[in-house]
Amino acid sequence: MSKVLLQTKSLSKSYKMGATRLKVLNEIDIAVKYGEFVTIVGASGSGKSTLLHLLGALDKPDSGKVLFQEEDLSKLSSSALNRYRNSKVGFVFQFYHLINELNVLENILMPAMAYCSAIQWLRVGGKYKKKAMELIEKLGLQDRAKHKPYQLSGGERQRVAIGRALINSPALLLADEPTGNLDWSRGQEILSIFSQLHQQGQTIVMVTHDQRVAQKADRSIVLSDGRITE
């Protein structure tokens, strides 16, 4: 039986909506094992993106814990949290969230570069550039390395975002509706990339509202009104 990589315990989150508080997540307990491909499905507003943000430490829960490799994220210092976001997890957003001023190669290299001083980069930059070029090739972007995000199609942008998420070889890949902004065929291309990554042993948690996408995963967690229903 493989070990648990990520676990939540009684995870709750609410947002203030005027005078009232809207409970988005209510006592969520999930566990994701190493190498697993898990989808979180549910209707719009069910809290699946919020859950993913909490797993990626992009937001803070009201109560409960997120344990990554048995370490409580709420106990981490801000620099340790930065390190977690930078190299332990990779995030793929629905709207790609690339930096328009940087080209494909630079966008992919960004998380690696950001953690290096100029001198360190002289030492390790070559290694990362090689890795980035491998990812670019793997993602079918070899002719696009010097292109800016606005010169790419939606599918190509999402592939750049996947490359950026993978540059630091994270243990966990989090994807928030990665095909939600793409047409069916582009979406399938992206899903096949995720399938390949999963086959290579990458742990993936993906949020989707599309059951056809969910079928590609090992298992699905269904959220409804902030609770796990399946």
Place this chain on the structure above:
Amino acid sequence: MFNVKLALKYFLKKPISWLATLAVAISVFVVLVVMTVMHGLVVDYINKTHATVGDVIVYSDSLVGFPYYDRLLGEIDKQNFVEAASPVIKSFAMLSVAGGNRGLGVNLVGIEASSYNQVTEFKSSLYRKIDNDKIFTPYFDSKKSGCIRGILIMNSKNYQGKFTHNPLIFEKLILTCFPLSYKGTLLKAASGIVDSKSYYVANDSDTGLASVDSSTIYIPFTDAQMLCGMDSTIKRASAIYIKIKQGESLGECVDKISQLVQRMKEQNENDKFSMLLRNVRVEDWKTYKRESIAPMEKEQAMLTALFLLIALVTVFVIFVVFFMLVHHKLRDIGILRSVGISVFKINGLFLLFATMIAIAGTTIGALGGWFFLRYINNLEGWLFREFGWQLWNRTIYDIGEIPHDIQTEVLCVIIICSLVASLLGAFFPVFNVSRRDPVKLLSVDQ
């Protein structure tokens, strides 16, 4: 490494960065030009006023003048803190051109060229550079009497809108005065009530003070004494201008000269001319010219307050520009935070970006200001030449030319303020937003 790269990309690739650079440049340009011109006007006026009267002035406010000036002058010259001293006659005259019927009221100043040029900077105001002993010698005939005319008197503007000296001038001027006795009554009666003398223009004087240059005729001291009746009964002068040695305290010198004047008053208190000494005063140049300097100093204080307001508005504009710039980049900050880049590094990135804008904007603004100020008088001349329009009419405003010398300290203050304003303008919004949870920044709709 990453910070420098991204900051450079933001700076070079974003039109909003160019707009921000332009905003900083315009702010620096405006403040530099306004401060140089307005501050220069005040300082220039005060310096030029000082240059016309020396450091300490012994004077009588009576048109009759005061006696024993030559003895007093001798005493003053003996003082070791005195560089030079010169007697001056100041009165009024009517000026007319020979053959014409135009009468113009002017201030008549009688000077001893040699000592007057030591005390004041009169010589540098003259168009024709000439030795002291020939200062009143007309161009065409050295045997005739000559006078020096303020450049704005009966002169015309050239194509650049400036009043210029005509070296080939052949103009005979008649000066008419009312000579007064030591009692203050008219010295002459009936048809000989006035004293008149003809002069040829020997030179023009441009002190840079329109009030002086538009109304003053300079003639030899002895001529003025004669025309004003100050050579009758007892010789008199209107004032003694004194220049003190460098490093001497002006206040102490005024006190010491006051003691000399007081002693002279006491020595002659039973004299029949003693009443003429009662009005004799000793003042430093600032007090003597307070009627014209005080409003300028007040104006300078007001200008300083206005400059502060301009500077405040400029700082605010820069702050707003950077605030908008940072808010324009909220999504990018969210992306950077989501890939684990620290708040500290993000702050550094935007401060670097702000520094680039500030340096570029300040450099462009300062160079633009320098270039504009360098040619501001040419530009004004061109406007006059082409459109007959002059920004500062020289007969109304007391300036020779528009001040254009940039003061190093003013420039340094402007550069520092611009850099600080830009950095603060970027720091506060970045510091504020970079601490937010990444998800909040990423959800911003841009």
